[in-house]
Structures are given as structure tokens and as C-alpha cells.
Amino acid sequence: MNFNLGKQISRLMAIIALVLVSFSRTGAQDAANGKSLFETHCTSCHAIESKLIGPALGGVSDRREEAWLLNWIKNSQAMVKSGDPIAVKLFNENNKSIMNSFENLSDGEIKDILAYIATGGEKAAPEPGPGTDQTGVTTTGGAASEGTPGWMIAAIMLALIVIIVQIFNILKLVSDYTSIPFFNSQRTNAQLMIIFLVLGLFGAFWEFANHGKYMLTDNAASEHGSSIDLMFNITLGITLFVFVVTQITLFFYAYAYRGREGRKATFYAHNNKLEVIWTIIPAIVLTVLVLNGFNMWAKITDKAPEDAEQIEVFAYQFGWKVRYPGADKTLGQSNFNLISGTNAVGVGVKSEYNNVLEEAKETLRALTDERDFLALNTNPTPEEAEEISMVEKKYKLAVGHHRRLLALANNERVFDGTGEDDVFPNEIHLPVGKAVNFNFRARDVIHSAYMPYFRVQMNCVPGMPTKFWFKPTKTTAEMRQDLAAQGREDAATFEYYLFCAKICGAAHFNMKMKVVVETQAEYDAWLKEQTEKNSPYLKSETPVKADNASEASKEIVLN
């Protein structure tokens, strides 16, 4: 047995040595490691040669100190806030786009990324594939520096499993040899239950203590917000109580009644009374909570009061457009066919309609010509055939767009004149204490309008207008005072915001718009100023040409 034990231990040593060797080999490849980190964390916003959401990073180590870069990449916003001149300048130059912070990356990992950037990216590690041979770079050299290959990871996993088995073998041999039982699974499991209970409860407590302040369970700035908070807190209180009691009971009993030598379990199959009690009590509690929530939701989403301010919020990738109704207090009708560079939300304004129709005619004419020309080619190569089918597709879309526009020509509902005086500010202002009805639309994908302090969240769905009305109860200034009284550091610069709460694409994080709540007098003054500055269609009274429709359809033979 002695001999056996020695053999097992030396086998274990050999395997550990092997694993260490393979780990150290992968650790040495700095730029390769940097490449994979760069690709997972940075390529959504950065390229090496060109500007994307963030600046091109080629040569960044030449223009900045390493210490600065380490700080910046870990938390760029902290640097901007601290007033670091380079950081502030960069932030302003990039339209105040916020770069993610990467406090999870170690200095070593960031240096790997910088090393990779310094190699110039693509050129250092060419992707194997067609075309690489033309550059004269051998693809095998590139492939070897591609981080840890899959087979090596599999081998390491396998080795770890073997190590664990070996450790058990050794312990078993020792215990056989000394005849001391090395493992009492009943006792160990029971102790683990208690450890799990204590760690779990401590974890829950720690989470509340540290992140509870982010929960937004008070400070609501809208009328319905306070009742949502009350309901949330009641639900949280009840579930927290049940959570603590059931967890303690569950794990403590598992410990107290663990298997022990000479102890026998009582056979106890069923108890009706118990079943009834623990079914009925939760059923009543849950019914009360759910009905209460249902009732409140019905109240919140009920019809807006007649005198509510009407505001439209239009979501697109990646930003918001807001529209106020202007002097007539009515938001103009809109139609997605009218969306253009000068009419972002597609308001039904006649002059805009004429422009869009003109453009659509032009496009259709050009595509018709191109299509006719391509049709002369009776024996197209595969590439030419592909081009033909592309043009055909574009042509069909253009025909559809043009036809829908013609159908709109005499639509009295869309061109009822209410859109002419609509106002398009760059931020949202709301009068305090007055009901506002938000009308949401979206252009491309589903977004979600989220205004956390007003406890408002509503999906913005293409083709399906949604709404939400509420009454703001605290001006921005009052909120700042409240937060200052509660000791929040950023109280003086606090702003309400409208965010997107749906992961809608690469720059989703950037979809936000300031919301200002102010007194009625301030609001009126602001709205007056906006009406003068941001009412693009107010003076354009060009009527729809009566003959537009017939003229256009004569010119172009559809399909």
C-alpha cells in the first residue's frame, strides 16, 4: 500500500506540472490575448484605423501616457468628471458619448490590449481565408498567435478532472492505511447546508446594504409613482419576510435532522391540515397583491384628463425626437411614408409631402432606366444576374413607396393642417402638477421609453402607437433640493432623463434625452421660445398640387 500511495502522488505531480506548463505558455502571448479582449470589449465602438462610435485607436499609445490610458479605460467618466483636460476635450469632441468603464480589466489585460493596438490590428494577425495569400503573409504564422486553441482548453479541463479523481484516490488510500474514515458525507453535507444558509443570507443582506440605494423605492417624482412605490415596498416586505423564514427553516432542519448512526426517520406520509394551511394562506396573500396591482395598473393606464398636455416621443436607432402640438394644441397626423431628412417623424405637412413625392418619382425613374438597361442583357453571368435581381428588388420597393404616396395625395385626415404648427424641441420640458400625455411611436425596431423617477416605462413599437399619462409632482430644482437633503453627492447637477430600456442595437446606451420639470410660468416661456425657434413648417403653406396624383401615374407605367 505504501508503494501504491507514492505512485499515486507522483502521478498527480506530473499532471499538475503539465497543466502549469500549458498555462504559462498561453500567458506569454500578450498581443494575442489583447486581440481577443479587444474583440470582446471594444469593437462595438472602436476600430484601429477608422472612427466608429469612439475615435480610431491606432497610435493611441503614442499620443497618451500609459497611466492616463489605464485610468481612462477603467473609468473614463470619472476622469471627465474630475476635470482632466484631455478627457473633457475628448468627451466633448465625441458628442458626449459615454464610453463603458472596464474596471474588471486588470492593468496587465489593458496593457495586452494596448500591445495589440500597437501592432496595428488586422495586419498583425491575418484571418486565414481567401485573399490573405495575396498579401504575402503566411497564414499559419497568424493562426499560431490566436490565443488558446480549443483543444488545449479541453485538455486542461480533462487534466483537472483527473487531478480531482487522483486526490480522492490518495485520500482514500491514506484512510484505508490508517483506518481513519476520512469522509462522513452526512455530517459534511449538513455542515455545508448551514454554511450555505449563512452565506446566502449574508449575501442578500450585503446586496441590500450596498445596492439598495439604487432600487428607486422612494423619491418618485410623479403622482402615481408614490402609489407604485408603496405597493412595491409592501410586496418587498412580505416576500422578504417569507424568504428569510423559509430559508432558515429549510436549511436548519436539513442540518438538525441529518443522518446519524443509530437514528431512524419517522414515516410521516401526509397531513391534510398542513396542506390546507400552506396552500390557503399564500393564495390569499398573492390574490390580494395581484388584485391590488391590477387595480392600480388600470387606474394608471386609464384615459388621460381632457386638459392634459400632449407630447409625442418618437424613438429611432439611436435617439429620440419630441414633438409638441403648437398653438392649436393638437399633434398633427403623421404617416411613415412621409419620413424624410427634413421630416424625421413623418408629420402630415403638404410642402413636405410634395418634396417626398418628387424624390420618390426621381428614384423610380432612375431605377426604371437601370432596370430597362439591364434587361438588354439576355445572357447574364451569375454576378450580373445577382445585380439584376438586386435592382429588381429596389425597383419593387420604390414602386410600393411611390404608390403609397400617391394614395396619400388627397388624404384629408393626414393633411388636416394640424401638423403645420408642431414644435420640435431638443429636450423635454414639463409643467409641474399638470397632466401630460406621452404618445410614443418608433421608426425601426422596438424601443422602450423609460423615465425612472416618474416611474414610467412604455414600449415604443413600430406601427403601433402607445401612450402613458402622468402628473409630475417635483420640479428639477425641488428634486435637487430633496436629493441634497438626502446627502447625494450629485444632487446639484441632477437631471431627469428619458432612457431607452430595450436593448435595441449597438448604440442603445446612448439613447437618452434630458427632461426638465419646471413651473408653469417657466414652461410657458420655454414653449414660446421653442415655438419661435423650432417650428419648421409654420410658414410653409404650399398646397398639394391637385394634379399631382394623376400626373404622376401617367408618367410612369407601374409594373
Ligand SMILES: [Cu+2]
Ligand atoms: Cu432603443
